[in-house]
Amino acid sequence: MQNASRWERVAGSFDEADRLYSKPRSFASDVWFRFRHKPTALVGLIIIALLILFAVVGPYLTPYGYDDQNTKLANIPALMSVYPAPDGQYIYITKALKLIEVDASGRLVRQLKKGKDDSKNKVTVFPYKDDMTVTLDYTAQPVTIQDQNGNRIEKAKTVWNRSYLLGTDHLGRDILSRLMYGTRISLLVAFIAALVNMIIGIFYGGISGYLGGRVDAVMMRIVDIIATIPLTLYVILIKVCLDDGMISIIIALSSVYWVDMARVVRGQVLSLKNQEFVMAARTIGSSTxxxxxxxxxxxxxxxxLVTVTMLIPSAIFMEAFMSFIGIGIAPPLASLGTMCNDATDALRTNPYQLFLPALVICFIMFAFNFVGDGLRDALDPKLKK
Amino acid sequence: MTQNNAPLLRVDHLTKHFPAGGGKVVHAVDDVSFTIRRGATLGLVGESGCGKSSCARTIIRIYEPTSGSIFLDGDDISALSQKQLLPYRRKMQMIFQDPYASLNARMTVQDIVAEPLRAHHICKSRAEEREMVIQMLNRVGLNQDHAGRYAHEFSGGQRQRVGIARALILQPELVICDEPISALDVSIQAQVVNLLRSFQEAQGLTYLFIAHDLSMVRYVSDDVGVMYLGQLVELCRADEIYARPAHPYTRGLLSSVPIPDPVAARLKDTVGLEGDLPSPIAPPSGCRFHTRCPYATPMCSEAAPALREASPGHFVACHQVNG
Structure with a gap:
């Protein structure tokens, strides 16, 4: 054969056939590989990491506590349109027609004391410094101010509030600090509730699925009965019976949300327990x-894992919802829900107070849903590439 | 090797019925009796769904027997609790059909092969356990590089060798092979069967070898049992069953074995099997094979034939076989 000379026998023994040339790749690294190739999931994970950083490290960086209040500086937004004061400082007029002295960089200095209030002509005179005064004329909207010589002062510029980066709420508390504490509590409640739900669900579903038969039927009917009534209702009812506070909200959330987890685990165990590797374990003599x-x-x-990551946002939402309707975290403790609730009173004048906590809730929800979605895809071996 | 002549495994009127809902019952295994000598191999053949695997799983007590007894080395294990069964589990192990489903995907080969050692608290230290596992892996043709890997990184034949390592690390006496080669390539089948045979020669293992491939059974078995619809219809020495099949069902099965030589194939008298396996929920009356049997007489549909010795060492359950 002429062609035979073109083929050459490769050196090597038959044992070579059994060698593995690939790097060992564990299940976890496999999942991570697929997870990080999904942009939304990665973005979600980064947002969660940032939120955790915000909630855990943030409070150490801010000078205010969640309950430090200064009613003189209430309802001041993050962005202020200021008027130049006679001495080069600036003045900010709040929605409640209080005058706040602001320095050039945006730091709040003080609230001006009222001098003479002429309510007939709708003007108020505020002594400023030395013999300087500022006169506020509120006959017509928008209000105007004049200096002591009667010259009208025009708006000069918009400055960022340096004292309270995201402004203050109706009691003069720093919104940024409260957001940090609020996120911390929301995440804490959600993580603990999710963990408790996971443990209860795994045990309940695992036992139900593994034992099967009549035990399974009874245990699953109990779950069905619990699940027929909206879970929110249970949480509210349980919460009404308990005190305000974090522990009771965790108890309320943990006592019903495990039903989904139990169903998931039971279904999995039911399908896995008849697989040959489980039979093999039984023939080996491994214990239950x-x-x-x-x-x-x-x-x-x-x-x-997918169920847990989907459970966390619903627990956060539930906590926020209950705090919003007033049966969640008790004031002065901050939670995203209580912050939203506090802000609704001043919604028309100070919408930023509602917008900020709502935005954080949105971020949390998006992030966890993205991660849950990414995890589901990454963990599904059928999508393996 | 010195061996006593008492059979290692004796199965006596073993029956396994599964509830099928609505009060119906699946007759998976019905009144099956056989023995296996120490160091011998019994091949159990039959169509899919004839109860071979159920029979194996009942013997190894994954399924609870409905009635009948199983004697392992003289002790009746059919009524023991799972806890009492533990010492007997060291004596009998099982090799499974599907090398993909029978290994836990979340465990490394090291953990898989070490599981029996852990279940029976055999090793005192992790190092000792690791050494035993690697020794076992070497014996099945794998090495320590494979120990840290996960099952999904292996080929079917390699996985099946991991399964064999897991079954044999406890040095059992009886190994039940539940179609261990039917999911493998033909070239790998021979590799695995030769591995099993070399273990048998080295350790005097006893095999219950279940298969639906008659040609492979002929190669590995000393005795062959043929099952049909949960019952044993013929039982004799392997060479005898290929030379002189007595039961019409066995003849049908043998004629369905493809013959590589077309001339020889044309000469072979074909008694092909027709029709499908009847439902094991409502098995036919009398001889269960009468619905498909070319020699059936009215008697066959009335009385069930018993398994009797038609010629010395050759047991058949058929009214039409004279002996």
Whole structure:
């Protein structure tokens, strides 16, 4: 054969066939590989990391506590349109017609004391410094101010509030600090509630699925009965019976939200327990505990994780919702929900007070949903590339 | 090797019924009896759904037997609780059909092969355990590089060798092979079967070898049992069953084995099997094979034939076989 000379035998033994040339890749690294190739999931993860940083480290960087209030500096927004004062400082007029002295960089200096109030002519005179005065004329909207010589002062510029970066609320509390504490509480409540739900759900669903038969039927009917009534209603009812505060809100959230988790775990265990590797474990003589913890639950971890990441935003939303309707976190403790609730009174004059906590809630919801979505795709071996 | 002559495994009138809902019952295994000598291999063949796997799983007590007894090394294990069964589990192990489904995807090969050692608290230290695992892996043709890998990184044949390592690390006496090669390539099948045979020669293992591939069964078995619809219809030495199949069903099965030589194939008298396997929920009356049997007489649909010795060492359950 002429062609035979063109083929050459490769050196090497038959054992070579059994060698693995790929790098060992564990399940976790496999999932991470797929996860980080999904932009939305990665963005969600980054947002969550930033939010956690914001909530955990943030409070140490701000000079205000969540309950430090200064009613003299209430309802001041982040961006202020200021008037130049006679001495080069600036003056900001609040919606409640108080005059605040602001320095050139945007720091709040003081609230001007009222001097003479002529309510008939609708003018108020504020002594400024030395013999300088500022006169506020509120006969018509928008209000105008004049200096002591009667010259009208025009708006000079817009400055960023340096004392309270995101402004203050109706009690003069720093909104940024309260957002940090609020996010901290919301995340804490959500993580603990999700963890408790996960543990209860895994145990309940795992036992129900593994034992099967009549036990399974009874346990799942209980879950069905719980799930027929909207879970929100239970949480509100349980919350009414308990005190205000974080512990009780965690108890309320943990006591009903496990039903979804239990269903997921039960379904997984039910389909896994008849697989050959579980039979193999039984023929080996492994104990039921080993089978559950080493074989069934690790293999069901994908859907469990996805359910947990979907559970966290709903727990956050639930906490915010309850705080909003006034049965959640008790004031002065900040939570995103209580902040929204506080802001509704002044919605027309100071919409930023509602907008900011609502924005943070949105961020949290988006981030967790993106991550949950990404995890579901990453954990699904059928989508393996 | 010194061996006593008592059979290692004796299955006595073993029956396994599964509830099928609505009060119906699946007759998966019905009144099956056989013995396996120490160091021998019994091949169990039959169509899909004839109850071979159920029979194996009942013997190893993954399924609870409905009735009948299983004697392992003289002890009746059919009624023991799972806890009492633990010492017997060291003596019998199982190799599964699907090398993909029978290995936990979340465990490394090291953990998979070490699981029996852990379940029976055999090793005192992790180092000892690791050494035993690597020794076992070497014996099945794998090495320590493979120990840290996950099952999905292996080929089917390699996975099946991991499964064999897991089953044999406890040094069992009886190994039930539940179609261990049917999911593998033909070239790999021979590799795995030769591996099993070398273990048998080295350790005097006893195999219950389940397959639907008659040609492979012939190669590995000393005795062959043929199952049909949950019942054993023929049982004899392997060479005998290929030379002189007595039961019409066995003849049908044998004629369905493809013959590589077309001339020989044309000469073969074909008694092909017609029709499908009847439902095991409502098995036919009398001889269960009468609905498909070319020799069936009215008697066949009335009385169930017992398994009897038609010629020395050759057991058949058929009214039409004289002996």
């Amino acid at each position: 505990g080993t089978i559950l913890t080493r074989h069934l639950i690790p293999n069901a971890m994908g859907p469990i």
